[in-house]
Amino acid sequence: MTELIFQAIYSGLLQGGSYALIALGLALVFGTMKVINLAHGELVLLAAYIAYAVESAFNVSPIVAIPVALVVVCISALLVYLLVDRIKKDRELNSLILTYGIGVMITNAILLIWKADIRSTKSAWLQDAVVLGPFYSMRSELGFFILSLVLMGLLWWWLSKSWYGRAVRAVASNRDAAKLMGINPRTTEIVSFVVAGILAAFAGVALYSYGVIQPPLGHALTVKAFIITVLAGVGSIPGVLAGALLLGVVEALTVTLLSSALQEIAGMGLFLLVLFVMPNGLFGTAARRG
Amino acid sequence: MKFFGTLKSLKVTPVRNMLEVRNLRAGYGAINVLWDVSLAIAPGKLTAIIGPNGAGKTTLLRAIIGLTPVTQGDILDEGVSILNQPTWDRASHGLALIPEGRMIFRDMSVEENLMLGAYAKQNRATMQGNLERAYAMFPLLLARRSQMAGSLSGGEAQMLMMGRGLMSSPRILLVDEPSLGLAPLIVQEMFATLAKLKAEGRTIVLVEQNTQGAVKIADHVYLMQGGKVVLSQPANEVNMEKLHQQYFAR
Ligand SMILES: Nc1ncnc2c1ncn2[C@@H]1O[C@H](COP(=O)(O)OP(=O)(O)O)[C@@H](O)[C@H]1O
Ligand SMILES: [Mg+2]
Numbered sequence: 001m002t003e004l005i006f007q008a009i010y011s012g013l014l015q016g017g018s019y020a021l022i023a024l025g026l027a028l029v030f031g032t033m034k035v036i037n038l039a040h041g042e043l044v045l046l047a048a049y050i051a052y053a054v055e056s057a058f059n060v061s062p063i064v065a066i067p068v069a070l071v072v073v074c075i076s077a078l079l080v081y082l083l084v085d086r087i088k089k090d091r092e093l094n095s096l097i098l099t100y101g102i103g104v105m106i107t108n109a110i111l112l113i114w115k116a117d118i119r120s121t122k123s124a125w126l127q128d129a130v131v132l133g134p135f136y137s138m139r140s141e142l143g144f145f146i147l148s149l150v151l152m153g154l155l156w157w158w159l160s161k162s163w164y165g166r167a168v169r170a171v172a173s174n175r176d177a178a179k180l181m182g183i184n185p186r187t188t189e190i191v192s193f194v195v196a197g198i199l200a201a202f203a204g205v206a207l208y209s210y211g212v213i214q215p216p217l218g219h220a221l222t223v224k225a226f227i228i229t230v231l232a233g234v235g236s237i238p239g240v241l242a243g244a245l246l247l248g249v250v251e252a253l254t255v256t257l258l259s260s261a262l263q264e265i266a267g268m269g270l271f272l273l274v275l276f277v278m279p280n281g282l283f284g285t286a287a288r289r290g
Numbered sequence: 291m292k293f294f295g296t297l298k299s300l301k302v303t304p305v306r307n308m309l310e311v312r313n314l315r316a317g318y319g320a321i322n323v324l325w326d327v328s329l330a331i332a333p334g335k336l337t338a339i340i341g342p343n344g345a346g347k348t349t350l351l352r353a354i355i356g357l358t359p360v361t362q363g364d365i366l367d368e369g370v371s372i373l374n375q376p377t378w379d380r381a382s383h384g385l386a387l388i389p390e391g392r393m394i395f396r397d398m399s400v401e402e403n404l405m406l407g408a409y410a411k412q413n414r415a416t417m418q419g420n421l422e423r424a425y426a427m428f429p430l431l432l433a434r435r436s437q438m439a440g441s442l443s444g445g446e447a448q449m450l451m452m453g454r455g456l457m458s459s460p461r462i463l464l465v466d467e468p469s470l471g472l473a474p475l476i477v478q479e480m481f482a483t484l485a486k487l488k489a490e491g492r493t494i495v496l497v498e499q500n501t502q503g504a505v506k507i508a509d510h511v512y513l514m515q516g517g518k519v520v521l522s523q524p525a526n527e528v529n530m531e532k533l534h535q536q537y538f539a540r
Contacts, residue, residue, distance in 0.1 A: 163409065166398075170406050173395040176357055180389065182382040182410040182458070 004256055010135040012252030013245050017148030020244035021203040022221055023228035025196030027235045031172030032192040035084055035095040039103035041221030047073045047204020048213045049110055052119045061123050062209050069201040077197030081190060103218060111215045120212045144206035151202060156237050168192055220264060227271040233281015243282060308333040308493045309462055314363035316353040323349045325517045336494040338504040341514035342537060347497040348390050351464045355387040356380050382410035386460035388451050390467050396440030400431055403439045403450055407457025424453035445476045462493045469500045481507055
């Protein structure tokens with residue numbers, strides 16, 4: 001039994017890597033534009049289906065699809081930006097309705113093109129077992145987990161050391177003050193959508209490489225990303241990573257100990273628990289907000 | 291053929307006013323605050339704008355930098371209208387506002403806040419030198435360089451905004467009530483700093499409610515009341531007693 005629990009924790013942690021990439025994209029866009037992109041999970045799912053399409057059309061590894069997914073998802077993210085940018089009144093509320101609608105449209109487009117069947121990779125190489133001491137995982141799980149850590153390291157470097165990255169943080173922190181520094185907030189909004197798209201593309205290909213995908217997954221991913229950002233409380237990379245790992249572990253434990261039918265409920269339960277017990281998130285302090 | 295000579299001689303018309311505000315009206319949506327405000331800011335001089343709370347001084351500076359929309363009138367920088375430039379372009383072209391309140395990047399370090407002051411491309415090469423100058427001017431910031439800006443006291447935040455504004459080596463410095471809420475000793479320091487900047491030949495527009503301190507270091511004084519300029523006088527002709535009478539007159 002304890003072996004099962006430890007194995008579940010390990011699998012949950014690996015799953016958390018992709019969750020973190022998804023949640024960071026959501027947080028980045030929210031930071032600069034104060035818009036919650038409810039179509040974000042659908043962008044991730046789009047990347048996953050592109051991996052499926054490339055794999056089945058050319059009989060290659062889904063990893064080969066990463067460049068295609070990057071291009072398609074970044075263009076789609078920019079289209080979402082252009083639409084949200086057209087909203088002139090009550091953007092915070094109206095953007096929720098708009099992005100929700102875009103998400104529904106993406107899901108339906110996926111249904112039309114790729115049907116409702118459950119899909120998963122045929123690559124045996126990706127599904128090969130990798131044993132690390134007492135822990136077991138698929139090669140793709142461990143590989144994409146490491147890749148997600150590398151991407152987060154790069155994101156951290158970009159946000160703290162590059163001028164564009166600093167501008168993104170400045171706009172998120174104080175929009176008017178950022179303008180006084182000579183920063184055009186619209187540029188940083190576009191940049192944050194593109195970076196969110198890059199992270200979403202990697203996460204989507206990862207999900208397809210070690211799991212199963214189907215059209216309703218996009219919506220579930222948006223909800224997870226939202227839960228993680230609230231769990232983290234602050235938009236910091238370590239905070240979001242910790243929130244993502246926690247969600248991954250709680251989901252995996254629920255599936256192992258209770259039932260896979262309860263997986264989504266478990267995330268919600270965790271979310272409500274943190275909201276009631278620590279309303280500022282796991283890492284947010286009351287003073288730092290506002 | 292002395293083409294260049296002739297061209298050069300055409301260009302000698304001296305710029306009398308660095309910055310000029312003409313019949314400016316500005317406000318917040320339906321509420322108009324500034325009523326036909328006109329000012330001329332001479333280069334290399336310190337112009338003080340004084341006036342009671344709510345006179346519209348902050349609104350004026352925000353309109354000059356483009357944060358508050360203008361409904362009528364014009365703003366000229368070296369004779370060229372900047373009215374349709376967005377704030378970030380005005381800031382990249384030599385205007386710097388050192389704002390009122392804590393307009394800092396709270397969740398970024400003190401040093402990152404300063405570095406952002408040099409964001410415009412042409413200022414990045416001189417960033418290191420300006421950073422050292424800012425630390426020399428405000429040694430407290432050096433001690434707090436890796437601390438989050440949100441943890442600074444009011445006075446320290448004021449110094450940070452001043453240092454940050456200087457990171458772009460601005461031609462025109464717009465300073466909004468740097469003495470607000472500071473301890474008297476720090477207020478004196480702040481005025482000394484402004485006097486030093488003026489001695490460096492910078493063009494400064496200083497908004498203050500501390501009339502005494504402002505007039506002392508100013509070259510020219512404007513008094514604002516109810517969104518209008520009610521007095522414009524060279525600083526050495528200002529009679530403090532009369533000024534105070536006018537200041538409190540309704
Ligand atoms: N954001 C705002 N929205 C509406 N009215 C404002 C706003 N900011 C300032 N005002 C009003 O504009 C007037 C001038 O304010 P302000 O420019 O801040 O004056 P001062 O800086 O001289 O104290 C005041 O009556 C104030 O209530
Ligand atoms: Mg004011």
